[in-house]
Amino acid sequence: MARVHLSRLPGERVQVVDDGHVDVLDVTALPAFVARREADDAPRWVWDDTARWYAPLLAAGVRVERCHDLRLCHRVLRRAPAVDARLLDGEEADLWDRLRPAEPTEPVLVSADDATEHLRADLEDARQLAAVEASPEAVRLGLLLAAESAGALVAAEMTHAGVPWQVEVHDRLLTDLLGPRPPRGARPRLLEELAVEVRGILDSPDLNPDSRPHLLAALRRAGIEVPDTRRSTLHRIEHPVVEPLVRYKQLAHLFSTNGWAWIDQWVGDGRFRPVYQPAGSATGRWSSNGGGALSFPVQVRSAAVADDGWVLVVADVAQLEPRVLAGMSGDRALARAARGADLYQGMVDDGAVATRQDAKLGLLGAMYGATSGESGRMVAGLTRRYPAAFGLVEEAARAGERGQVVRTLLGRGCPALGGGSWDESPDAPPADLDDQDRHRRAYGRFTRNFVVQGTAAEWASCWLADLRNRLWRLVDDGPLESRPHLVFFLHDEVVVHTPADLADRVAAEITAAASTAGALLFRELPVDFPLNVSVVRSYADAGKPGGPPPPDV
DNA sequence: ACTACACGCGCC
């Protein structure tokens, strides 16, 4: 398959390298060029950063079949233990090392000049291909890079399409809970009333409940001794201030993170458009740097409503990480328990544990490194029952404690101890031995979780990539937004916006894509990845028993 | 005035 390299040149120009043939285009001519080439034979577009190139193409109505995101792949290869780092060295290599994600606020191809503006895609691509080919894990790495790049396409497409968002619904929800929208800088009425109530109970007329020090001091004056002001701590206290104070904190959080200002900033033309960073976290999970896309609370999801005649198909994987652990460790007993919709219940039926809750505590404890309490006790028993699975995370933890890096199934390496992004303390003072020990154990918990969370992220990328292709094939023509399309992704959950009459077929494709992802990653030991699928008008109705609500007409 | 950090909370 052809690889076409796109590099920005000084001025409004783009260099195109296609099978050795070099061409120079004006930026404005690029969408037409790409559209023509896509219609011809859909090459793999090789560019420095998908967000930078694809956003303008999407805006021009051009959809791309496949790409290779050099920045993302450079990061993966740099850290991959199975890659000979010297093969990545060469002209401009240091610039690729330093390359940051494209500014999400500037969806333009040519911006202010700096050293990283005009990197040569063809040079870097040649190095990456050579590095993968020379690796003993070339096949897995190749899959990882392809999945990663496809994820970048999905991310750009989701930002382009946006989550359908009804501002009136959101506004009504806010008004019901907080009172009418206040002038800038003021508290909404109901929030202010709660503040007054708290001040009265604590006999602190000047208290600003948003200030932790003030709040702590006021609580102490009222004879309430608490180490902090978090909700779980307050709930342990028996005092009339607890109820209004906790309610104040909840509503204040809603007001500041997902209130009217959030709507103003992130919702436009009936669409919520967050900005995603594929592989933005060290484990390969996505992060988001706009709109808090990966943490918007259940509370406001009722405002995500499909267009008229359309529905949302919402699907999430049940117990993704334990299933991934079963697959990557080749633990047949755990894979057997993973048959069916509820892995934890499968462990109970297997006779491994007494209750579902015990199974959950033990598995999560093993993956997170719990050492004490109920969770720690369950781990010991389950290790005998599922030695391969529990042994894998245990070995990852030991490796970390020895200061070694670990890798995911497809070969992503974790950041090294004391360097890179894991723990930002480059030259920590020569701490005492206890401190060093604590640090190593913390790194061990990180590496323990890294192998599972990172491989789960790889599964999810494969799921997304295959689903993206399947959705595109469902309909013969029309622009992206007129077809079933992904609008949201959150670690183990996807939301597809689709014409209502295609909902069942979309649901089937989501399920089929999950099977494909499982087979791709765990060919030697098949593991089930059952999904909870809902067809709903509003995101808030997903996952509820009793089927879809009646259409609201 | 601006930046950096800790906190508390939201999501998985």
Added chain:
DNA sequence: AGGGCGCGTGTAGT
């Protein structure tokens, strides 16, 4: 002493 994130806030440091 359970892993990964982002965000808004208040406060301390510059």
